[in-house]
Amino acid sequence: MLEHGGKLTQAARRYGIAVENWLDLSTGINPHGWPVPALPNEVWRRLPEDNDGLLDAARACYGASHLLAVSGSQAAIQVLPTLRADCLVGMLHPTYSEHAHAWAKQHRVAALNAAGIETTLDELDVLLLCNPNNPSGERFAPDTLLTWRQELAARGGWLVVDEAFIDAEPQLSIARHTGAEGLIVLRSLGKFFGLAGARVGFVAAWPALLAQMQEALGPWAINGPARAIARLALQDSVWQQHTRERLQGDSARLAALLTRHGLAPAGGSSLFQWIRTDRAAGLHEVLARQGILTRLFDAPASLRFGLPGAEGEWNRLEIALGKLA
Ligand SMILES: Cc1ncc(COP(=O)(O)O)c(C=O)c1O
Secondary structure (H helix, E strand, O other): OOOOOOOHHHHHHHHOOOHHHOEEOOOOOOOOOOOOOOOOHHHHHOOOOOOOOHHHHHHHHHOOOOEEEEOOHHHHHHHHHHHOOOOEEEEEOOOOHHHHHHHOOOOEEEEEOHHHHHHHHHHOOEEEEEOOOOOOOOOOOHHHHHHHHHHHHOOOOEEEEEOOOOOOOHHHOOHHHEOEOOEEEEEEOOOOOOOHHHOOEEEEOOHHHHHHHHHHHOOOOOOHHHHHHHHHHHHOHHHHHHHHHHHHHHHHHHHHHHHHOOOOOOEEEOOEEEEEOOOHHHHHHHHHHOOEEOEEEOOOOEEEEEOOOOHHHHHHHHHHHHOOO
């Protein structure tokens, strides 16, 4: 199992600080997630059905015609590599580590940097990018991605774009261009909507690939309550618009706060900021001893900060950063 943010009970044990006293900035989950209502009893009692409106809501929200709902984009990340014969897959390093972990089980994985993609593309069978990238925040323009998709698809290759952190910047998304062979887009309700615990995500791709994935995942891949909540959240365009503005403001505020304390971000998204520093391990430790959990990366040495929520949390972070110097 790989390291991930959000392991609060582990941190509580290690530092002797009760779970409820932590400020958890170790994930990129929106601290002001979509407000989940109580659900009708039959949602719990009945088996989930495909025609419950979830896919229509996702199609309208993402502008994609062909979608499969999955139990978090993690489910798709694990299945995708099983749908190709041995091949060469290029992806950035660092990026969300589950991708390399899943592909390396039966394929060759090449670590790329963003500047090297263009020159390496003709050697690759699959190019996999997170847009924006987690944790480095690199972004890829839709036109560039669509050109790469065309080159790959012409020889049976795939472009896989993980858009888990794109919801606050919908103009970057290429979900609406899916449907033809060679382009696979992953979306998640875990980050922007703050519904990571519900485990809902989507794959947008061409129908034959979605049918293969559905076959691999089997029936009732998402539970009924999660489907009901996801549908309502995807239909709530007023909340989404408000949240885009809020997250962009909060992300800029976090970048400014870190910069004021000598930790200027090397990159980020609407939901996190990424700091590259040789002091990463030491800073992580000092903050953790004050009950503030960040996400530490070894290579390259770096720290990722998620967004504080309530004003008291911003103050707490500011005070802790002030003691770092
Ligand atoms: C870039 C990226 N993609 C996908 C995921 C998986 O998200 P989920 O399975 O909750 O949809 C994560 C989780 O951290 C992520 O950072």
